[in-house]
Amino acid sequence: MGSRWTWRLVALPGVAWLAVFFLVAFYAIVCVAFGNQDTLSQPVPFWNPLDWNVGYVLEVLRNFWHGEQYLTVSIRTIEFVAIAIALCLLVGYPVAYYTARHAGRWKGLLLVLLILPFWINYLMRMLAWINLLAPDGWGTRMLHDIGIERAFISLNLLSARGGWLDGQPSAVIIAFVYGYVPFLILPLVVALDRIDQRQIDAARDLGASPFSAFMRVTLPLSKVGILAGCVLVALPMFGDYYTPDLVSASTKTNLIGNQIDQFTRQGSQKVTGAVLTLILSLFLLLLMFYYLRTTRAAGKVAGEE
Amino acid sequence: MQHPKDRSRLSRRQLLRGAAGSAIGLSAAGLLAGCENTTEPIGAEGGGLSGPASKLVVQKPLGPGGLPLPRPDNAVTWAITDDNPPIKDGLAVEKGPLNVYNYANYIDPATVKRFQKKFGASVKFATYDSSDEAVAKLAAGSVAFDVVIGLAGTNICNLIAQTLLQPLNHSYLPNLSKNIWPELQDPFYDRGSRYTVPYVVWMDGIGWRNDKVRQDIAGMDVPWDIFWHSQPYRGKVGVLNDKRDGLSMPMQRDAMHTGIRPDLNTEDPAIISKAGDELNELDGICNVKVTITDFQTLPEGKTVLHHAWSGDLLAGAFYYMPKGVSPDVLSFWGPDENGVVQNDFFCIGRAAKNPVLAHEFLNFFLEERNAYSNFVDYNGYVPPQNNIDADLLIKRGLIPRSLTSAVVRPDQFAANQELLQLSVEGERHWDDAWSKFTAG
Numbered sequence: 001m002g003s004r005w006t007w008r009l010v011a012l013p014g015v016a017w018l019a020v021f022f023l024v025a026f027y028a029i030v031c032v033a034f035g036n037q038d039t040l041s042q043p044v045p046f047w048n049p050l051d052w053n054v055g056y057v058l059e060v061l062r063n064f065w066h067g068e069q070y071l072t073v074s075i076r077t078i079e080f081v082a083i084a085i086a087l088c089l090l091v092g093y094p095v096a097y098y099t100a101r102h103a104g105r106w107k108g109l110l111l112v113l114l115i116l117p118f119w120i121n122y123l124m125r126m127l128a129w130i131n132l133l134a135p136d137g138w139g140t141r142m143l144h145d146i147g148i149e150r151a152f153i154s155l156n157l158l159s160a161r162g163g164w165l166d167g168q169p170s171a172v173i174i175a176f177v178y179g180y181v182p183f184l185i186l187p188l189v190v191a192l193d194r195i196d197q198r199q200i201d202a203a204r205d206l207g208a209s210p211f212s213a214f215m216r217v218t219l220p221l222s223k224v225g226i227l228a229g230c231v232l233v234a235l236p237m238f239g240d241y242y243t244p245d246l247v248s249a250s251t252k253t254n255l256i257g258n259q260i261d262q263f264t265r266q267g268s269q270k271v272t273g274a275v276l277t278l279i280l281s282l283f284l285l286l287l288m289f290y291y292l293r294t295t296r297a298a299g300k301v302a303g304e305e
Numbered sequence: 306m307q308h309p310k311d312r313s314r315l316s317r318r319q320l321l322r323g324a325a326g327s328a329i330g331l332s333a334a335g336l337l338a339g340c341e342n343t344t345e346p347i348g349a350e351g352g353g354l355s356g357p358a359s360k361l362v363v364q365k366p367l368g369p370g371g372l373p374l375p376r377p378d379n380a381v382t383w384a385i386t387d388d389n390p391p392i393k394d395g396l397a398v399e400k401g402p403l404n405v406y407n408y409a410n411y412i413d414p415a416t417v418k419r420f421q422k423k424f425g426a427s428v429k430f431a432t433y434d435s436s437d438e439a440v441a442k443l444a445a446g447s448v449a450f451d452v453v454i455g456l457a458g459t460n461i462c463n464l465i466a467q468t469l470l471q472p473l474n475h476s477y478l479p480n481l482s483k484n485i486w487p488e489l490q491d492p493f494y495d496r497g498s499r500y501t502v503p504y505v506v507w508m509d510g511i512g513w514r515n516d517k518v519r520q521d522i523a524g525m526d527v528p529w530d531i532f533w534h535s536q537p538y539r540g541k542v543g544v545l546n547d548k549r550d551g552l553s554m555p556m557q558r559d560a561m562h563t564g565i566r567p568d569l570n571t572e573d574p575a576i577i578s579k580a581g582d583e584l585n586e587l588d589g590i591c592n593v594k595v596t597i598t599d600f601q602t603l604p605e606g607k608t609v610l611h612h613a614w615s616g617d618l619l620a621g622a623f624y625y626m627p628k629g630v631s632p633d634v635l636s637f638w639g640p641d642e643n644g645v646v647q648n649d650f651f652c653i654g655r656a657a658k659n660p661v662l663a664h665e666f667l668n669f670f671l672e673e674r675n676a677y678s679n680f681v682d683y684n685g686y687v688p689p690q691n692n693i694d695a696d697l698l699i700k701r702g703l704i705p706r707s708l709t710s711a712v713v714r715p716d717q718f719a720a721n722q723e724l725l726q727l728s729v730e731g732e733r734h735w736d737d738a739w740s741k742f743t744a745g
Contacts (some may be wrong), residue, residue, distance in 0.1 A: 034340075036343070036344075036345075036346060036347050037346045037347070037729065038346055038347045038348055039346050039347070039348050039367075039368075039369045039370055039371065039466075039729055040369040040370060040440075040444075040463050040466060040467065041346075041369070041437075041463075041729055041732060042441065042444075044347055051341070052340045052341070053340060053341040053342065053343055054340045054341070054342050055341065055342045055343040055344040055345075056344055058342060059344055068741065069740055069741045069744035070744075072744050072745065073744045073745075076745075134605070134607060135606070135607070159539060159540060159592070160539070160540065163540050165540075165607060166539065166540020166541060166592060167540055167592045167593075167594055168540075248594070249543070249546075249594040249595055249596045250540075250592050250593065250594050250595075250745070251585075251588050251593060251595060251742065251743055251744065251745030252588060252592060252745045253745075254595075254743050254744050254745050258743065259740060259743070259744065262739070262740060262743060263736070263740070265434070265435065265438075266435055266437075266546075266547075267437075267548065267736050267739075268437055268729075268732050268736065269732075269733060269736045272736075
C-alpha cells in the first residue's frame, strides 16, 4: 500500500506537467478553433463547449471537401513524410542492425557517434546544408562527381545541374531523412539488441537460411522498434515547416506546417490556424492509437512464450 | 490475442467503452448541431451611419474597433482624449533607461550609442518578428515601451482602437518640420502627425543580378512581366513572402497593361483571387520561391530575380556581397506610380515611463546627420529626409548607379500607394488567396 502511494507521488510531477503543458494547451487550441475573432483580428477562445462556434471548422472542412489548398498540402505532407520514413528505414535499419548485433566491442563508440548529431542544433545542421548544396558548394560538387546528380536528373528528381536548392521536393525529403534518421536508429538499436540470439540460432538449426531467419525471426521481433522509430520521426516531420522553408521555399514544397505557420505567426487568421492545428493533431492521434494497439498486441505475443 | 479467461471481463469493458464512445459521439453531434455557425467577427455589426440617412450612403467597410479605414481620399484625424494627453512643453529629460521596441537589426547600434552619450541615458531594446506580434504584445501591456519603431499604415487602426499610443508633443520634435519630406508632414492616415512620425520609407520593385539576367528589365514596357517570362531562371526566382506585397504585384502588372489605377487596398474578393491565380502561373513558369531573404540570396547568386523591397538591395550592396563580387551586379527597378510604397513609423507607447526622453529619441533620429548614418552605416532603408537622395549616395560612392531607383523619391512616394489597414473581412480575402498561392 505504502509503496503504491510512493510511486504515485513520484509520477505526480510528470502528470502535472502533462496536464498543464499538454492538456490545457491543447484545450486552448480547441477553444480557439471553436471560437471566433474580434474586429482586431485577435482570436477569442470560447471556453465553454456549449458556446462553441463551428463556422471556422466547417469552412476548413469545406475547403478539404472541395479539394482546395488544404487538401493539396495535406496530401503532399503525407507523401513527403511517407517517402522520408521509408528512406529513413532503408538507411537506418542496416546501421541499427550492425550496431546492435555485429559491432562487438565497437558498439559503445558507434552509439556515441549515432548520438553525436544531437549535439548540434537541428537548424544549424540544416543551415550547413544550404551552403553545402549551393550551386558552387562542396556537397553539390561531390554529388556531381559520384554521379548522384546525374541519376537524380535522369529520374526527374532534380531539374538542373547544381539545382538542389531550386525548390526541389527531393531536397526537402533528403533534408528530412538527414535531420531525423538518428531518432529512428536509436529505438531500433534497442529493439534489435533485445532479441534473444537463441531464437535466431533455433531458426537456423531448423533449416532456415540466414535470409529467411532474418525475415521470419529478426524482422518480426524488431517490429516494435521499427514502429517506435517511425512514430518518433513522423510526429515532428508532420509539423515541420522550417526545413522546407530553408532548403526550398518553393510553393511546390509547401506543407501543412507552413500553412499553419502562415496563419498563426505571419498572418491574422489565428482561428483558421488553430483549426488546421486541430485537424493535424487528430490525424497524428490516429497514428498514435495504431502504434499503441500494435505494440500492445506485439507485447501480448511476446508474453505468450 | 486475448486469453480465454479474459473474455468476459474484457468484453464488458469493451462494451462500456463502446457505449461511452457512442455517447460522446452523439453528444458531440448534439452539441455541434446547437452551436453557433459563423465566421463574422465579434463586434463587427456596430458602427457606421445609423438611422434613415444610412440608406442614402454606400457604406464603407469599417476597420478594427469600428474605426474608419484611412485612405488617401479619406483622411483621418485621430482625436486626443482627456485620459491620454500629450506631455507638457519644456519638461526635463528623464534618465532612462529608454525601452525601445523594434524589428531585429533595424536601427544602427553606433548611432544609438551616440544618443546614449548625448543624453546620458541607456537604451534597452526588445524585438519582434511581425507587426501582428508587436500589436498583440503592446496590447497585453506587460512591458511599458517608450518608443515603438517599425509599425505602419497596416496597423494604424489597431494601435488607435486599443489606445496603445501616446499623442506627440511637437515642441520636442523641431526636426520633423525642418527635415522631413512635406508629403509626410501631415499624412492622410494621421492628420497633423498626432501619433506617428516617419522613420524610413521603401518601395516594392524588382531586384536582379544584371550579370545573370540579360533582359533590360527597367526598359520593358511592363517590367513586372519579367516574372512571367522567367523560364530561363527557373528555381532562382522569388516573390516576397508577404500576402499584401505578394498579391499586389500582379495587380500592379495588370494596372500597367490596362492603364487603370489599381486599388492596392482593395477588399474585392474577385480582384484579390485573380491576383492569386496570376501568381500561381509562376509555379509552372519558374517554380517560384516565396521568401524574404533576397537581401542575401541575390548578392550570393542563389536567386537571380526577386520581387524585392528597395531596402533589401541597398542592405545587400552595403553588407552581403561575397568576396570578389562587386555590388555593381545588383540592379533594382521600382514603379514611378501605382506601385507599393510604405512608411514605417516612430511612435511613443501609451504607458511610456520616459516620455520626454522618448521624444528626444525621435527628434535625434529625425536629425539629418543621424538619419544618414543610421541609413548608410547599417539599415539600408531610406529616411524621408529632404537632403538625402540617390545622387548624394552615388556621389559619395556608397551605392552603384544600378541601384539609383532603390532610393525612393518624394514624387514616387506620392504617386505610389501605401498598403493600409483592411477590415477583418477584407483581410480574410487576402489571407485566403495567399494561402491558395503558397500551397502551390
